[in-house]
Amino acid sequence: MHVQQGDVPVYTVSGANTARPLPDWLARRRKRSLKADAEYQNRIELLQDFSFEEASACVRVSEDNNWIVSTGTYKPQIHVHYLPHLSLSYARHTTSLNVKFSLLSTDASKSLHLQSDRRVELHTPAGLHEVIKLPRYGRDLCYDRLTTEALIGSVGLGPDGHGEVFRFNLEAGRFMQSYQVDVGSDSGSEVGLQGSIWAPAVNSIAIAENTHNLLAFGTSVGSVEFWDPRSRSRIAVLGGQEGEITALDFNDSGLSIATGSSSGVVKLFDMRSPKPLWQKDHGSGFPIKNLIHMTTSSSERKILSSDKQLIKINEESSGQTWTSIEPIVDLNFTTWVKGTGMILTANEGQAMHAFLIPQLGNAPRWAGHLDSLTEEMASEVTTDNYENYKFLTLPELRSLSMDHLIGKTNLLRPYMHGYFVASKLYEQARLIANPFAFDEERAKRIKEKVEKERASRIRGNKKVKVNQRLVDKLLKKQEKRATVDPNAGILGDERFSRMFENEEFQIDENSREFKALNPSTQVDPDSGKPTHPATASSEESDMGSDGSSDESDDSEDVPQKARDSVIMRARGRDVVGDKEIRFAPEPRKKEKKDQPITTEEKRTAARRSASGNALRRI
Numbered sequence: 304m305h306v307q308q309g310d311v312p313v314y315t316v317s318g319a320n321t322a323r324p325l326p327d328w329l330a331r332r333r334k335r336s337l338k339a340d341a342e343y344q345n346r347i348e349l350l351q352d353f354s355f356e357e358a359s360a361c362v363r364v365s366e367d368n369n370w371i372v373s374t375g376t377y378k379p380q381i382h383v384h385y386l387p388h389l390s391l392s393y394a395r396h397t398t399s400l401n402v403k404f405s406l407l408s409t410d411a412s413k414s415l416h417l418q419s420d421r422r423v424e425l426h427t428p429a430g431l432h433e434v435i436k437l438p439r440y441g442r443d444l445c446y447d448r449l450t451t452e453a454l455i456g457s458v459g460l461g462p463d464g465h466g467e468v469f470r471f472n473l474e475a476g477r478f479m480q481s482y483q484v485d486v487g488s489d490s491g492s493e494v495g496l497q498g499s500i501w502a503p504a505v506n507s508i509a510i511a512e513n514t515h516n517l518l519a520f521g522t523s524v525g526s527v528e529f530w531d532p533r534s535r536s537r538i539a540v541l542g543g544q545e546g547e548i549t550a551l552d553f554n555d556s557g558l559s560i561a562t563g564s565s566s567g568v569v570k571l572f573d574m575r576s577p578k579p580l581w582q583k584d585h586g587s588g589f590p591i592k593n594l595i596h597m598t599t600s601s602s603e604r605k606i607l608s609s610d611k612q613l614i615k616i617n618e619e620s621s622g623q624t625w626t627s628i629e630p631i632v633d634l635n636f637t638t639w640v641k642g643t644g645m646i647l648t649a650n651e652g653q654a655m656h657a658f659l660i661p662q663l664g665n666a667p668r669w670a671g672h673l674d675s676l677t678e679e680m681a682s683e684v685t686t687d688n689y690e691n692y693k694f695l696t697l698p699e700l701r702s703l704s705m706d707h708l709i710g711k712t713n714l715l716r717p718y719m720h721g722y723f724v725a726s727k728l729y730e731q732a733r734l735i736a737n738p739f740a741f742d743e744e745r746a747k748r749i750k751e752k753v754e755k756e757r758a759s760r761i762r763g764n765k766k767v768k769v770n771q772r773l774v775d776k777l778l779k780k781q782e783k784r785a786t787v788d789p790n791a792g793i794l795g796d797e798r799f800s801r802m803f804e805n806e807e808f809q810i811d812e813n814s815r816e817f818k819a820l821n822p823s824t825q826v827d828p829d830s831g832k833p834t835h836p837a838t839a840s841s842e843e844s845d846m847g848s849d850g851s852s853d854e855s856d857d858s859e860d861v862p863q864k865a866r867d868s869v870i871m872r873a874r875g876r877d878v879v880g881d882k883e884i885r886f887a888p889e890p891r892k893k894e895k896k897d898q899p900i901t902t903e904e905k906r907t908a909a910r911r912s913a914s915g916n917a918l919r920r921i
Contacts, residue, residue, distance in 0.1 A: 310691075311626035311662050314677060316645075316670075317349045318630060318656035349657060349670060350384055352391040359649035360401050361636045368640060368667060370411035373649060374401035381426065383411050386669040395431075397424070403636075405446045405453075407473075415453055417444040423455065423471070435471060445508040449516055450532055452479065456505030456520065460489055466505050468520055482535070487524045507551045514557030521548030527562060541577060544570070550608075552594035554619075561606055563591025569608045569615075571622065581622035587612050593637045600644075600664045607646070609637040614646070616663075630656055643667045692716070692723040700724075703732040765794065767803035770810055774803065 355375030362373040370392075371384040379400050385392040399420040407413040416424045423435040423444070441455040455469040466486030470479040486503035507521040517538070518530040525544035530537055541562075550563035559580070562570050567585040572578075585591070589611040596619070597605040604619035614628040614637060628646070636649040644664035648656040659666055659673055666673040700706045700715075700722060708715050714725040733740050767774050777794060793799040802808045811817060 311660065312677075313626060313628055314659040314661075314673075314680075316657040316659050316673065317353060318632075318654055318658075350386075350389055350391075352382070352394075353384065353657070354654045355380070355382070356653065358651045358653075359635065359655050361403050362638055362647050362649040362655065363404070363406055364638060364640050364647065365406055365411050366409040368642075368669070371647070372404070372406065372411050372414055373655065374404060374416070375649070376400055381414075381416075383428075386667070389669060393428070395426070402441065403444045405444055407446055415444065415446060417441045417455060423453065425473075437469060439467075441469070442504050442506050443508045445510055447510055447516075447518075447532060448512070452532075454482075454508050454510075454518070456508050458504040459502045460486070464488070466503055466522065468505055468508065480535070482518075482520070482530055484520050484522060484528055485524075485526070485540075486522045506547055506549050509551035509553055509560070511553040511557040513555075514553070517553075517557070519551050519553070519560060521551050521562065523547045525564070527551065527560075541572065543577075547590070549590040550592060550594045552596055552606075554596050555598070561594045561596070561608075563594050563608060565590040567591060567610055569594070569606070569617070571606065571619070583608075583615070583617055583622050583624070585610050585613055585615060592634065595637070595639050597639055597663065599662065605663070607637065607639060609634055609648075614648070614658075616660075626660065628658055632656075640667050645670070691726050693726055693729040694718070694721055695724050695729070696721040703729075703736050705732050769803050769806055769808060773810065 350371070355373075355377075357375070357377040359373055359375035362371065364371050369386050371386060373382045373384075374380070375382070379397045381395045381397065381401070383392045383394070384390065397416070397418065399418040399422065402417045402419055404414055404416040407415055412428055414426050416426060418424060419440075421437045421440050423437060423441070424431055425433040425435075437455060437457070439457040439459050441457055443456040445454045446452075447454060451472060451474045453471045453473060455471070457467050457469060459466070461467045461481065461483070463483065465483040468482040468484060470481060471477070472479050484505050486505060489502050503523045505520050505522055509519040509521075511517045511519075516532060518532055520528045520530065522528070524542075525546055525548060526540055526542040527544070527548055528537055529539040529541075544562065544564060545568060546565040548562055549565050550561075552561050554560065558574050560572050560574065562572065564570075567588050567590065568582055569585070569591060570579040570582040573580055585608070587610055591608055591610050593607070593609045595607040597607055597616070599605060605616050605625055606619050607614065607616050609615070611633050612629065614630075614634070616625045616627070617623060618625055630648065630650060632650045632652040634648050634650045638647050639645070640647065642664060643666060644660040644662070645667050646658045646660070648658075650656055659670075659677065661674075661677050665671075666677075695703075695705075697706065697720075700709070705715070705724070705728075709717075709722070714728050716723040737743070765774055765778065774794065777792065781791065793802075812821075
């Protein structure tokens with residue numbers, strides 16, 4: 304089972320994965336290769352043999368929802384499925400292709416089929432019951448239950464120059480007087496008995512069953528004629544439509560009718576007005592093939608329209624698109640299992656499609672297990688299923704000043720402890736609340752990228768038995784050059800391997816040779832580790848300055864060892880080698896408060912010097 308993404312989830316229960324079927328020899332080879340595949344062996348089909356060898360032409364469901372009848376090719380055949388058993392009841396071949404068919408009974412025991420060779424066949428479970436030959440080719444077939452008449456829209460013009468809708472009375476067993484429909488003139492070339500190649504025709508027929516029972520005929524000149532079967536007269540004409548009328552369907556109340564044209568435009572008309580309530584363009588440019596008025600489980604009214612490539616379900620009141628389905632194969636016919644959320648299609652390709660829309664209705668009783676499967680899939684709610692939404696908690700909504708929209712718009716959808724907010728609305732609100740959000744997000748991502756690259760660097764870490772400090776020093780130099788390789792240089796050279804394994808090659812940092820080569824390194828005699836001389840001198844100078852101010856005022860009281868303990872070594876840029884400076888810090892002498900200040904000192908301190916040379920004041 305596959306689910307399509309969107310606001311209204313659509314589950315593909317069965318259908319083809321490719322537009323063209325595989326050759327028989329390749330399909331057999333693939334089946335042999337999948338014998339060891341556990342997933343393929345456990346796969347379950349919704350309906351047994353719900354497919355044809357090449358393509359399917361038409362599919363319908365009986366009124367009792369126990370039977371599915373479908374026609375297809377190649378070879379032309381009829382399939383009848385018994386739904387309680389989820390299996391194919393019987394299949395039957397015909398001598399010609401099927402155009403359309405209608406079920407005459409509440410089950411599949413009687414069906415009337417319009418064939419492509421100007422024949423109408425009446426089938427029963429026992430076989431072909433009767434064949435009727437038509438004067439001209441038929442375009443559409445419909446059955447009027449009140450008059451027990453089969454209505455067939457034909458191609459071309461009759462003897463009086465009008466299009467005809469043939470009436471065959473099944474109770475009397477003979478043709479009745481046809482309905483004369485204005486379809487224009489046959490202006491094509493090579494006009495014959497059946498008309499020219501571009502002959503005018505009655506393309507579609509609709510009956511307002513269970514209401515006023517008016518008949519609607521859609522023509523190739525873009526008009527819709529309404530006839531009363533009781534008086535067999537035309538009562539109204541709806542003209543001026545773009546293109547041919549290829550599909551018609553009455554509302555359940557009979558007060559409105561939907562029309563579909565050859566240019567892919569769907570219109571909804573009120574029976575009391577010639578102006579459409581709304582119109583919707585499929586956008587693909589293909590003729591509309593089917594129109595169905597639907598009612599959801601929540602009593603919402605929808606209109607389904609389908610063409611060669613697309614199935615759209617629109618709101619009946621406003622015409623707004625509710626959801627859409629785009630199979631990967633071309634569609635020939637679409638039907639709806641009434642009272643459920645199941646949609647069946649006859650299409651090009653072997654497998655026939657079955658779609659389930661839970662918001663439209665529950666699964667049929669013969670496929671009740673699909674309800675539990677869809678509930679499980681819907682319970683696993685993730686942000687991936689809501690690609691156009693952002694999940695926010697109530698405090699986050701308040702920070703964006705959006706809490707006043709709760710319960711007032713469908714852009715905020717409650718879920719658990721928060722709400723799914725439309726992405727566009729969230730971006731606008733965040734931009735208003737923080738105009739610098741883009742710059743902050745960009746800086747944040749740059750920082751994350753830098754940290755990621757920094758963490759991905761290889762840190763040098765190599766443990767050896769001898770001269771570990773030398774190894775760390777070499778690795779640190781490599782890290783500064785951004786090329787860390789524990790086996791580079793002398794670390795990976797076999798000639799120097801004993802230097803890091805044999806203790807006889809241990810570097811003595813207290814030796815005179817080491818101090819001569821490394822004069823800035825000083826070894827602590829207690830710990831035996833090298834220390835930086837500036838650190839030791841600064842600590843000793845701090846201790847000396849703190850103690851000298853309180854204990855003694857004279858430099859004579861400072862021990863000679865403390866004086867000589869401060870050593871500073873400096874290395875110049877232009878001098879080769881190092882220079883060592885030794886000095887003894889002298890404590891600052893306290894000023895004598897009791898000593899009087901002389902007059903000369905007062906005069907010198909109060910006098911201003913006009914010279915900028917500071918040495919003149921010394």
